[in-house]
Amino acid sequence: MSTGTPASAEVLSKYEAVIGLEVHVQLLTKTKIFCSCSTRFGDPPNSNTCPVCLGLPGALPVLNREAVTMAMKAALALDCAVNPRSRFARKNYFYPDLPKGYQISQYDEPLAEFGRIEIEVDGARKRIGVTRVHLEEDAGKMLHEGFADSDSRSYVDLNRSGVPLIEIVSEPDLRSPEEAYDYLTRLKTLMLYLEVSDCNMEEGSLRVDANVSVRPAGASMFGTKTEVKNLNSFRFLQKALAYEIERQVEVLEGGGTISQETRLWDSREQKTHGMRSKEFAHDYRYFPEPDLRPLAISEEWKEEVRRSLPELPQARRERFVREYALPEHDATQLTATRELANYFEEVAKATGEPKLAANWILSELTFLLNEANRDISQSPVSAPNLAGLLVLIQKGSISGKMGKEILAAMFASAKTANEVMAEKGLEQINDTERIIAVVREIMAANPKQVEQYRGGKTATLGWFVGQVMKATRGQANPPLVQEILKKELS
Amino acid sequence: MELTQLTIDAIREGLAARKFSAEELVRAHQGEIERKDKDVRAYLSLSPERALEQARKVDRQIAAGEKLGPLAGVPVAIKDVLLTKGLATTCASKILKGYVPPYDATTVARLESAGACVLGKTNCDEFAMGSSTENSGFFTTHNPHALDRVPGGSSGGSAAAVAANMAVASLGSDTGGSIRQPAALCGVVGMMGTYGRVSRYGLVAFASSLDHVGPFGRSVRDVAQVLQIMAGRDPLDSTSADVPVPDYVAALGGENDLKGVRVGVPKEYFAGLNPEIGANIEKGIDLLVKQGARRVDISLPHTDYAIACYYIICTAEASSNLARYDGVRYGYRAPEYSDLHDMYRKTRDGGFGAEVKRRIMLGTYVLSSGYYDAYYLKAQKVRTLITRDYLEAFEDVDVIVTPTSPIPAFKLGERVDNPLEMYLADIYTVTASLAGIPGISVPCGRTKGDPAKNEPPLPVGMQILASHFDETRLLQVAHAFEKAGRFEAA
Secondary structure, three states: OOOOOOOOHHHHOOEEEEEEEEEEEEOOOOEOOOOOOEOOOOOOOOOOOOOOOOOOOOOOOOOOHHHHHHHHHHHHHOOOEEOOEEOEEEEEOOOOOOOOOEEEEEOOOOOEEEEEEEEEEOOEEEEEEEEEEEEEEOOOEEEOOOOOOOOOOOEEEOOOOOOEEEEEEEOOOEOOHHHHHHHHHHHHHHHHHHOOOOOOOOOOOEEEEEEEEEEEOOOOOOOOOEEEEOOOOHHHHHHHHHHHHHHHHHHHHOOOOOOOOEEEEEOOOOEEEEOOHHHHOOOOOOEEOOOOOOEEOOHHHHHHHHHHOOOOHHHHHHHHHHHHOOOHHHHHHHOOOHHHHHHHHHHHHHHOOHHHHHHHHHHHHHHHHHHHOOOHHHOOOOHHHHHHHHHHHHOOOOOHHHHHHHHHHHHHHOOOHHHHHHHHOOOOEOOHHHHHHHHHHHHHHOHHHHHHHHOOOHHHHHHHHHHHHHHOOOOEOHHHHHHHHHHHHO | OOHHHOOHHHHHHHHHOOOOOHHHHHHHHHHHHHHHHHHHOOEEEEOHHHHHHHHHHHHHHHHOOOOOOOOOOOEEEEEOOEOEOOEOOOOOOHHHOOOOOOOOOHHHHHHHHOOOEEEEEEOOOHHHOOOOOOOOOOOOOOEOOEOOEOOOOOOHHHHHHHHOOOOOEEEEEEOOOOOHHHHHHHOOEEEEOOOOOEOOOOEOOOOOOOOEEEEEEOOHHHHHHHHHHHEOOOOOOOOOOOOOOOOHHHHHOOOOOOOOOEEEEEHHHHOOOOHHHHHHHHHHHHHHHHOOOEEEEEOOHHHHHHHHHHHHHHHHHHHHHHHHOOOOOOOOOOOOOOOHHHHHHHHHHHHOOHHHHHHHHHHHHHHOOOOOHHHHHHHHHHHHHHHHHHHHHHHHOOEEEEEOOOOOOOEOOOOOOOHHHHHHHHOOOHHHHHHOOOEEEEEEEEOOOEHHHOEOOOEEEEEEEEOOOOHHHHHHHHHHHHHOOOOOOO
């Protein structure tokens, strides 16, 4: 598809990208949207099914109230107006993973509209419009591999059929892959905060399609868009968008035109490919779902959901900066998930040292969690235990270096700092005699430095402290070391 | 005592007085089926064990002096579009040949828990699409009054079974007249309640916003008793109404005085019909007036648009409802195919009959992008106008009386080649379906017949309509009419 040489940065800068995202988020309800089957992931194929989600003759959908509540939470958190009346519609198409031959979705009367997400562009806030949030059911899954006869047959697993989804459609307000990345990150954070989804891209609970077009910089008309699918990670999203923008610019620069089509991102080739028109030329023949009444949402229900909303990431971020005097960057990282923010607040409050808490959580603890491939909710070091460790450091009872060692042991054993220290014999050396002995040894071995100190270069005290700590493997009580050093050196 | 000609009341009394057992009753009906059904062909399949098992249970209850269900021992027939657990349910379609559902329709379950004995499943037009039962994918049912004529449709088998004493009562489905019209043509009582009055769960969908389940019987009182059991909210059907169910049977009273009842006679329903039928209905109205009712001539001005409106909406919904018969999970699959699309095509081509395919194509067309507004949306607006006609009329009248069908039972094969003429057989019944109001067809004399043309006297049906959820009034008027003698000798 690419025409000739890749577009140079100079050529690219003559164009502006216009991007809109369609994000599907799987809701964390216990049961499916139109029947009482479990939504659990990973169960044996077709075990969580019933006449309704199998699309058997005569079965009828009954709307799950919890799904509506969760969708409403998301919509309200996105600043949407929730429609007092919305309607389900049938989206008709044939595919083996779609047992009824139609998907129950929402079309011209969605649950909610006119929302927004604020992203950051070059340090400034930018508002990205959210066109709509609507509810729909998921389809099943085709299994093309892993069976003895997979070369000649495909299998269908309908466990996912009828799992509730919300589709969040953005306005075409995004102008770069970076903006799209930021938008999606904030959207994900928001959903995690609301606890309406686990947003696990690998399990398909967060799915993204992008509408992409380019136009000459400064133009107000939209160019012809393509829809890019198969973006199943944040990284792919950014790469695919960058590729697609460049591809479109190249086509236009080469005198060609963009054809409106669906393109798939191929992560191996790092390219988007147009799908054969047959595969996407659907006329979905939407019409109102006659098996369900229009969805009426009372003011009371809406307000009840609004009251149940937790403090949202942006508000919490701002509060962290204000209340704990944290740098913007730390506050953003700490508010990435509700669990992490809760963890931080617990440690900050218990220690009275928010900056210390932030540092330890974002560096040491995060490192250990990443190593173990765990998230904060699975941390073997509880917030009170981390606070216990930080208090010891704060009091000077242990050095920072020792603290790191202890934290690693706490992480491995889920024990408290004191327990670890007792076990490892890592208790602090507060024995004056022992420290004096070490100090004298070091002074004897370094006469030149002693000379310098006595000659008025008192700044070398720090060097001596370091030597003592090294010699005691960090176990010596640092204030005591200082005190003894001063006495011995003078 | 002739065990196959009893009313439900007579069965209740007879069982209580031990004049006969439930098993004898069921066996008597099985005998009648054995004798007559080779000619009438009302049943697609029989369920002798299921019926006898239920009858023996009733007999045990009687022996134990237990309280009996309201329909204890009543032998019934079920249209083959209603699901029966463990008993093949085919919708008279090759595409569902041999399909055994894993659950019972709510209506069937309610009947059986009231003690009814299911004799078997009755023939109908494929997926209830037709007005003569000639569209059955298996064979045609004959009118018991004249075997060379149609029983009407689509619930022809259920009407014929009751007319020929091969069941005391039966269930049918009515989308545009499929209970009322065959009731008229077979000389029995057939009723559909208000849309939402009776659960559709387990009724194989044809046109969801129009589909009803309703009873056939040989008397209004029997029909009221069966409706009583089925009516009421079903949590499995979101469109079933949460409206209290009155005691229909108690409200029937005895010799009812119709004093003060205003009977609306819409002029649009008396043009272009068979003159003998018109004359019979006029006589029927006179009979009501003699009982104290007041005749009010009214107009339902949008009647002319009803057939077009109905055939757009029902085909649109059908095209979607029948998408699930795709050969993937159950039912017929073409034996040979080259790929998925070829499998779909060959399965649906081989599995569906001509009328079903015609309606799927019509429905697909009217929902297609570019045509939706002109057809489906316009039809919805017309539907609103037709409903408004009725609502306005019911401000001035209590019931509306019309002929059920413009023609008596026609000869087999007479109309099969002219679908449009067949569609016009529904001309008097579709408006009530579109408006969602309840309707009943009661026998109203017979045509004179013409021995010279070898034409026997044929049953005529009078349709009575009432306002939403006013089944009580409908049944009262129908019952009074029946008690006044139906002027069998007309």
